[in-house]
Each structure stands twice: as structure tokens, then as C-alpha cells.
Amino acid sequence: MNTPLLPGAALGVMGGGQLGRMFVHAAQTMGYRTVVLEPDATSPAGLVAHQHVAAAYTDAAGLAELAASCDAVTTEFENVPADSLRTLAERVPVAPAAAAVEICQDRAAEKRHFQRSGVPCAPFATIETEADLAAAAGLLPGILKTARLGYDGKGQASVATADELAAAWQRLGRATCVLEKRLPLALELSVIVARGRDGALVHLPVQQNLHRDGILAVTQVPAPGVSPGLAAQAIDCAGRLAASMDYVGVLCVEFFVLADGSLVANEMAPRPHNSGHYSLDSCDVSQFELQLRTLAGLPLAAPRLHSAAVMLNLLGDLWFPGETSEPRTPDWAGVLALPGVALHLYGKTDARRGRKMGHLTVTAADAAGARATALRVCERLG
Ligand code: ADP
Ligand code: MG
Structure with a gap:
């Protein structure tokens, strides 16, 4: 496929979660038609797409309907059955390809890929x-x-x-x-690269991540603890990992920075990533627009960070303060009164502890300003 798919074309997504929803929003902004295959009747992406194919990810009739309704198909979660991507690829361009998604689905295969690509891992x-x-x-x-x-x-x-x-x-x-x-971690960072069909490669700025109980909690850009040299190393590793899979699409690579300052790859996601959500509000091209551009074969302009950002994940726990079982609505009006706050909720009807319900990005002219407002957001959310 050398001719780009221009606005008006139809783009399909395997999976109906929040990443699919934000891809659909990006595609619709640029005038594309969107189709989501997802079994759940009220999924975040299915609710906003032009067309929802309600079928299991392996359902032959559902896959045939998706392929027939679209000019190209992408995925929004890495556990999409690789054979379904292969079935789709017989009828319609699919990016990323099944073989690359399959590597990211299996931690052992992923680590072998790190080793093959000359990227250090644990x-x-x-x-x-x-x-x-x-x-x-x-x-x-x-x-x-x-x-x-x-x-x-x-x-x-x-x-x-x-x-x-x-x-x-x-x-x-x-x-x-x-x-x-178990490695002695000084900090965690991740980097998002996008690679086109022609091998063109662009990246978002490196982001620094804080996890709580194994779940991403906070992302900061620019990364306060990451030197330019270390950032360049991470971007180079991520680019090599993408190129050596002949990857087409958006790839996120998570890294550890160890106590001695060395960089170790942790895992990859063959799709946009939670740690890249800041790009919606603080970059001129978001990770979802990059996914769209790689899928449609459009040029990949290098993204530019125009504001410092702190991204806070909004977990279902916010709906359940203290030990009370009665859910409450968080004080959105209170946080939206603060400058530079962008609220993103995923349209999930059911709040549960540990469930990603949305995120919030604080942007400011500099990192100190974004951090100061983020602290005030946390106070208001309780
Ligand atoms: P998940 O797929 O759940 O994100 P990860 O492999 O990224 O799984 O692990 C989750 C978190 O656990 C990491 O972000 C890191 O904080 C910690 N962790 C994982 N592996 C190691 C390790 N080898 N040494 C130290 N901490 C680790
Ligand atoms: Mg992880």
C-alpha cells in the first residue's frame, strides 16, 4: 500500500478500550470513518466509533465484517489473538503486523527480541x-x-x-x-516511537513514570531525572527494536534506569501507551495521531513538545473514598478551576478499585509549574 489512505477512508480497530477510543477520536478529528470490533456492548471505543462490530476477537463473521468495512485495521491491546490479525491481513492492510504483536504478547519472546536487537534487559x-x-x-x-x-x-x-x-x-x-x-531501580522511563511503512521513524519526548502497586500513577515530561544522553540512548534502543521487527505503527518501550545509571529495557507495547497520554495535550502530534498516520501511510512529522506536562491516572478508587461502599463523583469542577488541567474520562459506566477510568493532564510553561498545579489537583481529588 503506497498510496496514503486519505480522510474519508475507513479505519478499523481491534478492541474497544480507552486506547481505541482515543484513536477513534484522533481519526474522526481528521475526517476518517471508524469501525471497532469488540464483544462488549458498551465499550469506551465502541460507543464513539461510527460502527461497532459486536463480536468476539476470534469470530470469523465479525472479522469478515470488519475487513469488509475498512481500508486498514490496527489494534489497541496487545492480547488481540495474532491469528485474527493474520485473518484480517488476508483482506485488508493491518498494522502493526501479527508477527510483531506476537513478540510483544510473550515476555520470553520479547526478551529474546531485546537480546537480538542488542538492547540490554534484566x-x-x-x-x-x-x-x-x-x-x-x-x-x-x-x-x-x-x-x-x-x-x-x-x-x-x-x-x-x-x-x-x-x-x-x-x-x-x-x-x-x-x-x-530484581534490579535496583533509580527510576522508570518509557519512550514512544512511530514507524511508517517506508521505515521513517519519529519519537515523542522521553517520559518518566511512577508506578503504584504495579499500576502507572504519574508520568512527567520533560523527564526530571533523565539526562539528554540517557534519553537519546532510550530513543535509539526503541528505534532499533521497532526497525528489527520491521514494525509499522506506534510502539512504546518501557525502561528501567538502574542505580548505576545504566538503561535496561523492561517491556514493549505494540500500540499507544498510558504513559504517552500527555502527548494529547502537550505535543503538537499525539500518540494516537501517530498511530493514525502510520496506519494510513501519511507523512510522519516529528512531534514537538510545546508544554511541560504531568499526567495523573484516574483509577476507580477515586470514586470510593475511605471505607464507605457508596460511590461518589470526584470533584471535577474543583480541579477544572485550576489552570492547564485537561480531563479525559473514558466513558466507563462502572467504577471499580484499580480500574483505569480516565486520566488528567496538567500542562504549564515549565515543569515546576505543571508539578505545582498537579499537587493542587491531588489535594482537590482527595
Ligand atoms: P506490567 O506488564 O504489569 O506493567 P512490568 O513487567 O512492567 O509488568 O512490571 C511492573 C512494575 O514492576 C515495573 O514497572 C517495575 O516497577 C516493577 N518491576 C518489574 N520488573 C522488575 C525487575 N526485574 N526489577 C525491579 N522492579 C521490577
Ligand atoms: Mg509495565
């Missing part, structure tokens, strides 16, 4: 049998992670001894896992 072992457990003891203390389907710290256990490792593997259902050495 020492690890793949655990499939009791014998693997014994052989991996040298990595302790470590973190045991299911190879597939983990997210937001789920499917993980911190283990210090061989007994804890064996017990944790039982608890995880003896599923294929990776055991990673």
Missing part, C-alpha cells in the same frame, strides 16, 4: 518445568511473571527464596513464566 530465565525452577535459583531475589496476559502488575510475584519461587509458580497455575532478577 537477566532472566524461562520457567516451564520444575527443573527450570531449580536452574533459575541463581537469579533470586527476583520477580516471577507469567509469560502471557500480565498487565498492571497482575500475574507477577516477588520471590526471594527457592521455596517462595516454587510456591509462586504453583499459585500462577504452573503457566509458562519468566523469572527476572
